[in-house]
Amino acid sequence: MKDIIVIKCGGSILSRLSETFFSSIKELQKTCDVVIVHGGGPEIDAMLKKLGIAVHKKAGLRVTTAEVLEVVQMQLCGTVNKNLVATCSAYGLQAVGLSGCDGNLLIAEPVEELGFVGEVEGVNRKLIHHLLQQGFVPIIAPIGMKDGQLYNINGDTAAAAVAAALQARQLLFVTDVPGILYQNRLVREAEETYVLELIEAGVITGGMIPKVQAALAALNCVDEVIIINGLQNFIDEAGYITGTKIIKKVGVK
Ligand SMILES: Nc1ncnc2c1ncn2[C@@H]1O[C@H](COP(=O)(O)OP(=O)(O)O)[C@@H](O)[C@H]1O
Ligand SMILES: CC(=O)N[C@@H](CCC(=O)OP(=O)(O)O)C(=O)O
Numbered sequence: 001m002k003d004i005i006v007i008k009c010g011g012s013i014l015s016r017l018s019e020t021f022f023s024s025i026k027e028l029q030k031t032c033d034v035v036i037v038h039g040g041g042p043e044i045d046a047m048l049k050k051l052g053i054a055v056h057k058k059a060g061l062r063v064t065t066a067e068v069l070e071v072v073q074m075q076l077c078g079t080v081n082k083n084l085v086a087t088c089s090a091y092g093l094q095a096v097g098l099s100g101c102d103g104n105l106l107i108a109e110p111v112e113e114l115g116f117v118g119e120v121e122g123v124n125r126k127l128i129h130h131l132l133q134q135g136f137v138p139i140i141a142p143i144g145m146k147d148g149q150l151y152n153i154n155g156d157t158a159a160a161a162v163a164a165a166l167q168a169r170q171l172l173f174v175t176d177v178p179g180i181l182y183q184n185r186l187v188r189e190a191e192e193t194y195v196l197e198l199i200e201a202g203v204i205t206g207g208m209i210p211k212v213q214a215a216l217a218a219l220n221c222v223d224e225v226i227i228i229n230g231l232q233n234f235i236d237e238a239g240y241i242t243g244t245k246i247i248k249k250v251g252v253k
Pocket of ligand 1: 009010011012013039040041042174175176177179180181182203204205206207208209211
């Protein structure tokens with residue numbers, strides 16, 4: 001079996017991913033299997049605004065009422081997922097879009113204080129392996145299910161759970177910034193204590209909070225976790241990925 005790379009595409013960059021990005025995925029496929037998990041936060045915000053529904057977030061996570069869940073489902077499982085499948089297809093990738101409720105892909109554990117929000121309790125690895133074996137790139141919308149009820153799962157949390165379940169070689173968080181920024185500089189490597197300090201100090205805020213928390217959670221099962229910029233070439237001249245590498249041990253750079 002090939003090594004697996006899980007790529008989380010943030011909603012912040014989904015509509016701006018370049019040809020280079022998709023050709024990098026094709027390059028990666030020569031040696032690895034690729035699984036994509038996407039977000040769609042800005043797309044959900046825009047639709048809620050259009051419908052006159054207020055946006056509430058706590059530590060980067062959306063407070064999800066039944067009314068909000070309908071919009072989340074519509075955007076993530078509908079527009080965003082299908083647009084990404086179509087773009088992948090246009091660049092010659094054989095993509096299958098599915099959400100976490102299809103084939104019990106993501107079993108949710110409710111986070112009650114946020115409404116219909118879930119963490120991931122289980123991942124249907126068999127279904128993903130099956131698609132990979134057939135040469136498909138699974139494109140996963142972060143909606144989970146428990147007892148027939150759908151839950152909104154943060155895309156970063158979902159990607160980390162999928163990567164951990166597959167024991168992926170790499171988990172890449174593709175977003176609209178080069179990684180964790182501190183005083184306008186890129187933090188190239190950060191371990192848990194430092195990340196928690198940056199959250200406490202208000203340096204890491206908003207959507208970067210679930211991202212770094214998900215990165216830390218994945219570390220036990222995934223070899224390498226990196227936050228990268230989807231708007232720039234993130235492979236340097238020496239072939240290394242530039243971004244923020246989240247690591248287990250001390251050694252902040
Ligand atoms: N210290 C930080 N370094 C970089 N980005 C940060 C930091 N703190 C907060 N952010 C914000 O996190 C955002 C990325 O998270 P998010 O909006 O959820 O993106 P995505 O949709 O790609 O997952 C950045 O655009 C930035 O505004
Ligand atoms: C619970 C929760 O916050 N879910 C997210 C799901 C989408 C997401 O994670 O989108 P990004 O990756 O673009 O941030 C939300 O409703 O915005």
